[in-house]
Amino acid sequence: MRLLNKNIIVTGSTTGIGEAIARRCxxxxxRVLVHGLEHDLxxxxxxxxxAKAALHVDDLADPEAAGRIVAAAVKAFGxxxxxxxxxxxxxxxxxxxxxxxxxxxxxxxxxxxxxxxARAAMPHLKETHxxxxxxxxxxxxCGEANQLAYSISKGGLMTLTRNxxxxxxxxxxxxxxxxxxxxxxxxxxxxxxxxxxPADWPxxxxxxxxxSGKIMSPETIASAAVYWLSDESRPVSGSVLEIEQYxxxxxxxxx
Numbered sequence: 001m002r003l004l005n006k007n008i009i010v011t012g013s014t015t016g017i018g019e020a021i022a023r024r025c026x027x028x029x030x031r032v033l034v035h036g037l038e039h040d041l042x043x044x045x046x047x048x049x050x051a052k053a054a055l056h057v058d059d060l061a062d063p064e065a066a067g068r069i070v071a072a073a074v075k076a077f078g079x080x081x082x083x084x085x086x087x088x089x090x091x092x093x094x095x096x097x098x099x100x101x102x103x104x105x106x107x108x109x110x111x112x113x114x115x116x117x118a119r120a121a122m123p124h125l126k127e128t129h130x131x132x133x134x135x136x137x138x139x140x141x142c143g144e145a146n147q148l149a150y151s152i153s154k155g156g157l158m159t160l161t162r163n164x165x166x167x168x169x170x171x172x173x174x175x176x177x178x179x180x181x182x183x184x185x186x187x188x189x190x191x192x193x194x195x196x197x198p199a200d201w202p203x204x205x206x207x208x209x210x211x212s213g214k215i216m217s218p219e220t221i222a223s224a225a226v227y228w229l230s231d232e233s234r235p236v237s238g239s240v241l242e243i244e245q246y247x248x249x250x251x252x253x254x255x
Contacts, residue, residue: 001029002230007077009033009069009121011060011113012087014041016185017135020218021084021225026052028226033073035087060087061108066116070124080124082229085114085134085157090187093149103149110153115160122173131174133228134161135221136240138179138248154179158240165238174237176228181244184215208253211245 008025012018014036022032022045032053036042042055054076058065073080089109093102118125118132125132136154137143143151158177165175182188184202192201205215224243227233242248 001027002226002232004029006030006081006229007033007073007079008082008084008229009035009073009080009117010084010086011035011069011117013084014038014045016187017180017183017218017221018084018086019045020222021086022053023049024219024222024226025229028230030081030229031077033069033076035069060113061089061105063108063112063116066113066120069117070120073121074124079128080121081128081130083117083121083125083130083132084225084229085117085132087113088135089150089153090191091150092146094146095148098149103152106149106153107156110150111156111160114157118164118175122168122171125173126171129172131176131229131233131237132161132164133225134175134177135225136161136177136179138181138242138244140179141248161240162238169235169237172235174234176233176237177240178221178224178228179240179242179244179248180216180221181242181246182209182215183218183221185218211254216243216245 003025008030010018010022010032013022013034022034025032026049034042034045034053034055039057042057046053046055056069056072058068089106091106114134134157136157139147139151140154140158161175161177202215
C-alpha cells in the first residue's frame with residue numbers, strides 16, 4: 001500500500017474527481033477526511049469507505065472554513081500528512097458576465113481556500129513532513145473564452161503552488177500540482193447535457209479535445225494523484241504537470 005497510515009484531506013470529495021481520489025487513497029492504506037457541500041452525498045461516500053473515512057461539510061467560500069476543516073481532520077485522525085485541493089467553483093463566464101460576485105467566488109473557492117488551508121495546516125504538515133497536491137487545469141495557461149474567472153483562478157493556483165514550494169522546501173513540506181485536461185466526471189456530463197449535448201456525447205467526443213477517442217476518467221486522475229501524495233515522489237516539490245492527451249505547449253491539432 002503506497003499511502004499506508006497517511007491521513008489526507010481531500011476537498012470536494014463527495015462526487016467526481018475528488019471522490020475517486022478519496023476512494024483510491026483508502027485503497028492505498030490512507031485515512032481520508034471527505035469534504036464537500038452535500039451532507040447526503042458525503043454520508044454515502046463515508047459509509048462505503050468505513051472506518052478509514054470521516055466527513056466534514058463546509059463551504060470553502062467562507063474564509064473560516066479552512067480552520068474548521070483542519071480541526072476536523074486532526075480530531076478524526078490525530079495528524080495530517082497531506083491535503084488535496086480538489087474542490088472548485090467551475091463557472092462559465094466571459095468579460096461581459098464576469099461581475100464582482102462571480103469573480104470573487106471563483107477566487108475564494110479556487111485560490112483563496114487552498115492558501116488558507118495550507119496556512120491552517122502548516123504546523124501539522126511540518127510535523128509530518130507532509131505535502132499538498134493541488135488539482136489545477138490546463139485552462140490556467142489562458143483558458144477558454146467562456147471560462148474567464150475560472151481560468152484566472154487556476155493560473156493563480158500555479159503561482160501559489162510554486163511560491164509555497166520555494167518557501168517551504170527546508171520545512172520538508174512539498175507542494176505540487178497536476179493540471180487536468182478534459183475529465184468525464186458526473187458534473188461534467190450534466191453540464192454538457194445542460195449546454196445541449198446529446199445523452200451519448202461521451203461516446204463521440206470531439207477529436208480535437210480527445211484524440212484517443214475517449215475522455216479521461218476520474219479514476220485516471222486518482223491514479224496519478226497517488227504518486228504525488230506518496231513518499232515515492234519525495235523530495236520533488238514545485239512541480240506542475242499536465243495530465244492531458246496532447247502536448248499543451250506548441251500544439252498543432254490534427255484535423
